[in-house]
Amino acid sequence: MLAVFVAIALLRGPVGLAMIAGGIAYLGATGQDMGLAAEQILKQPLRQLRADRRADVSSSRQT
Amino acid sequence: MPGSKEWLASAGARREPDAARLYRRSYLGLEDRHHRTARTTSADAAQSAKFYEVTRQIVAHPGTSGRLQLGDFLEGWHALSAAHRAQMNEGGGEGGELQRRKPRGARKGELIEFFRAKGIEITVPDRCSGTRSGRPCKEAYLIVRVTRRSGRAELLERINAVKIGDGPRLSRKGGLSPVFLGRWADLTGAGIFAVLSSPSSCRWCAASYSAHPPRGPRSSPRSPFVWVIFWGTAFAVSAFRARPRVDFVVPRFAPAVQRSLYALGLAALGGCFLWALPGIADYLRFMMRERTPVLDWPYGVVYSVFSRRRGDGGAALPRRHRPP
Numbered sequence: 211m212l213a214v215f216v217a218i219a220l221l222r223g224p225v226g227l228a229m230i231a232g233g234i235a236y237l238g239a240t241g242q243d244m245g246l247a248a249e250q251i252l253k254q255p256l257r258q259l260r261a262d263r264r265a266d267v268s269s270s271r272q273t
Numbered sequence: 274m275p276g277s278k279e280w281l282a283s284a285g286a287r288r289e290p291d292a293a294r295l296y297r298r299s300y301l302g303l304e305d306r307h308h309r310t311a312r313t314t315s316a317d318a319a320q321s322a323k324f325y326e327v328t329r330q331i332v333a334h335p336g337t338s339g340r341l342q343l344g345d346f347l348e349g350w351h352a353l354s355a356a357h358r359a360q361m362n363e364g365g366g367e368g369g370e371l372q373r374r375k376p377r378g379a380r381k382g383e384l385i386e387f388f389r390a391k392g393i394e395i396t397v398p399d400r401c402s403g404t405r406s407g408r409p410c411k412e413a414y415l416i417v418r419v420t421r422r423s424g425r426a427e428l429l430e431r432i433n434a435v436k437i438g439d440g441p442r443l444s445r446k447g448g449l450s451p452v453f454l455g456r457w458a459d460l461t462g463a464g465i466f467a468v469l470s471s472p473s474s475c476r477w478c479a480a481s482y483s484a485h486p487p488r489g490p491r492s493s494p495r496s497p498f499v500w501v502i503f504w505g506t507a508f509a510v511s512a513f514r515a516r517p518r519v520d521f522v523v524p525r526f527a528p529a530v531q532r533s534l535y536a537l538g539l540a541a542l543g544g545c546f547l548w549a550l551p552g553i554a555d556y557l558r559f560m561m562r563e564r565t566p567v568l569d570w571p572y573g574v575v576y577s578v579f580s581r582r583r584g585d586g587g588a589a590l591p592r593r594h595r596p597p
Contacts (some may be wrong), residue, residue, distance in 0.1 A: 220523075220540055221535065222531075224516035225519065231546070232544075243557030244551065245552045245553060246548040246552075
C-alpha cells in the first residue's frame, strides 16, 4: 500500500488519488472485497454532510 | 512544428529581410530583454524548439515583453523539403512586412491574434517571484529551467500558450473536441448543483428541520451531493493545477521525461482503479436494492457517479455476487 502510494505520488500523481490507489492495492493484496473502497469513499461525504447538519441543528437550538 | 503556419507566423520577430536566411532551421523561441541586441543562443532556441515539438505549445519568457522570436541555425535548412522552404519564405515575407508596418506592440498583438485563430492561446505571464519585480507567478502548466550561457543565473521559462482547439465541436479526428467536452462537463456540474438547490432539497431541509420529521433515517439530498463531489473532482477540477501533488522529483527531469513519468504515474493510477472496478460495480449492483428515503432513488444510481468517475460509465454492472 505504501509502495503504491509513494510511487504514484512521486510520479506526480494527485495525492488524494494516490491514497485511494494505495487503499485499493491493500485490498487487492489482502484479498478483500474491492467494494470496500467504494463504500468507504462514497460514504465519507455523507458522513461529513451529516456532521455539518448536526452542527447546524445544535447551533440553531443554542441560539 | 517547423514549417507549420504557426511557426511561420512568428516571422516578424526579426528584421532581416532575407527570410530564407533568417529561418534556417528556425524554431519558435524567446528573446530576453537583455538579449535583444545580441544573438539568441543556440541552447535557448533548441530548448524552445524541443518544447514545441513535444508539447505543441509556445514558450514565452515571463521577464520579457513576450515577444516571439526565432533562433536561426544553418544546418537544418537543408533538411527541410522544398515545400517547407517555400512556406518559410512566404511566411518570412509576410512577417517582414508585418514587422515594417506595425509598431512592436501591435505586431505582438497581431501575432497573438494569429495564433489564437489557429487554435493556440497565448497569454502574457507575470514575472516569477524570483525576479526583480517580486510578483508571484501564476499557475504554470510547465516550468523549465534553462541555464544561460553565462552561467550566472538561471532563467525560468514558462509555457504560457496552450492548445485550446479553437472551439470547434468536432476535432480533426472526427470526435468531440476536448473543449466541447469540458464545457459539457462544466454545464453538467452546474446542473447538478442546481438540482442540489431544487425543491427536493428544500423538502429535505423542511423534513430535517421540522418538528415532525418523516419516519426513517433522515436523508440528505444524497444523490446531488455525491454527484457534485465526484463529478466535480472528476471532470470540472483541473487535474493539473487544482490537485495537490508531490512536485519535487519529476520537475528535475527534462520535459519529455517529465511527460513520460507523469504518464507512468497516471497509468499506475488508472491500473489500480481498473483493478478495483469489478468490485466497485459489484457494490453498486448490490446497492441497487436500497432506496434513498426522501427521493426514493436506488442507491446504485446515486453511487454510480463513482463508477463513472472510474471510467466504467455505469452501463455494464455485473450480477450481484454478495449474499443478501
